[in-house]
Amino acid sequence: MSDLEGYTDRTEAGIVLARQLEAYRGRDAVVLALPRGGVPVAWEVAESLDLPLDLVFVRKLGAPSNPEVALAAIAGLRGEVLVRNADVIRASGCDAATLESLAAREREVIADRIKRYGAPGLPLAGRVAILVDDGVATGATMRAALRAVRAAGPAELVCAIPVASEDALEAIRTEADRVICPLVPSYFGAVGAYYTYFGQVPDAEVAQILATAQARPLGKDRA
Secondary structure, three states: OOOOOOEOOHHHHHHHHHHHOHHHOOOOEEEEEOOOOHHHHHHHHHHHHOOOEEEOOEEEEEEOOEEEEEEEEEEOOOOOEEEEOHHHHHHHOOOHHHHHHHHHHHHHHHHHHHHHHOOOOOOOOOOEEEEEOOOEOOOHHHHHHHHHHHOOOOOEEEEEOOEEOHHHHHHHOOOOOEEEOOEOOOOOOOHHHHEOOOOOOOHHHHHHHHHHHHHOOOHHHOO
């Protein structure tokens, strides 16, 4: 598949993004992945541009009748940032108590992932933060992630995604200083439709990528 139509896999998507982020090579920047699907994409960006890699924890709150539909999203080490999809909430008839119950469940998932992967350890204040995921449908999760990272005081907040819906991009642009998205289909189905291979990313792969990223020398530290 060509870059204009889609990607073979997350690795190719990351390579394409890295080319469009070349201006950040040599900058005081950090690549932040949204686990789990964003991690292989972000790794290609970080490796190509010789930048450190870390995580930003975020979880979608799926509608009880259809978990793929995002009512809202939470982000942060305690899931303290909440972004609502107001139109979806109204259409679903979801009340505040149900939304809080969903949020509580997803906060437990975040806590579990922090135990698995470790808490983010790279300082962000005054640096360029480049948030990477494998694609965006509604934008709720990315908006929550951007708000959580914005609170850490980066000098510039960049969102880099391989594919997104037009509506999601419009919402994301209100949160990020710069948005990079090579593929914006006129009709958006689902993120996986724009990949030939789009299986779930296992925890073991995430852990391996993080270990490799943390162990490799960067910039002037290279032999």
